[in-house]
Amino acid sequence: MCGGIIRRALYTYQTEGLRGVWRKSRNRLAKQPQYRRLLVLELPFTDALPIIEPKVPATFEELAPADVDELIALRPYLTRWVIEQRLEAGHRFYVAKLHGRIVHTRLVAVNKAYIGYLKLAFPLSPREVYFGEAYTVPEFRRQGLHSACLSFVSRLMRQSGYHHAIALVYPRNRPALRSLEKVGFRRRGIIGFVSLLGAYRYFYWARQGGFDRLDNALFVPRGRLVPAELQGQIW
DSSP states (O other), X not given: OHHHXXXXXXXXXXXXXXXXXXXXXXXXXXXXXXXXXXXXXXEEOOTTOOOOOOSSOOEEEEOOGGGHHHHHHHSTTOOHHHHHHHHHTTOEEEEEEETTEEEEEEEEEOSEEEEGGGTEEEEOOTTEEEEEEEEEOGGGTTSSHHHHHHHHHHHHHHHTTOOEEEEEEOTTOHHHHHHHHHHTOEEEXXXXXXXXXXXXXXXXXXXSSSOTTOOOEEEEOHHHHSOGGXXXXXX
């Protein structure tokens, strides 16, 4: 970390002079340290996948073109353009409907996924999918929609030939953990970063599973954890 800071300072001095070094140093010192981590959970797709039904008579299906506007209304960051780009990349959206209304949504990502909380895009092998961005309309929470949708989508992914799913969850999000474990997800490790003076160092540790294309690493630059070309666009 220190070597990188020194190299950047020398480059700034050569290109912007002492004033540039002072300005960038001041900005770095003003940044608060950060520590973020998420649990890594894995679900093998076997013939023992449970069938879970919600407490309300909702039905589950892949997002239809006619439902895009309703999805955007629920998740405003999902503009039509973003949805189209993700679908072109092979990602899929699934929804739960009750009396024709979307009450739950979920993203299934393939090849590559992105999680804004960690500012990280990560690779997925052809065998695995990533389950993320689940959302339940507030008045329909605690109705089993989260785990029922996981059950439905997992069986579909198994039929499509995938081997396992990965999910990331906040360690203190007990409802999400219970829902994931009810379907069969098991904790495999942890992923996160530490940021000090504006420099980010990532860590990933997993045993007996986890991401196919991530190696265990401790406090490395993002480019050493995942290929640099994966960063940028979220799809």
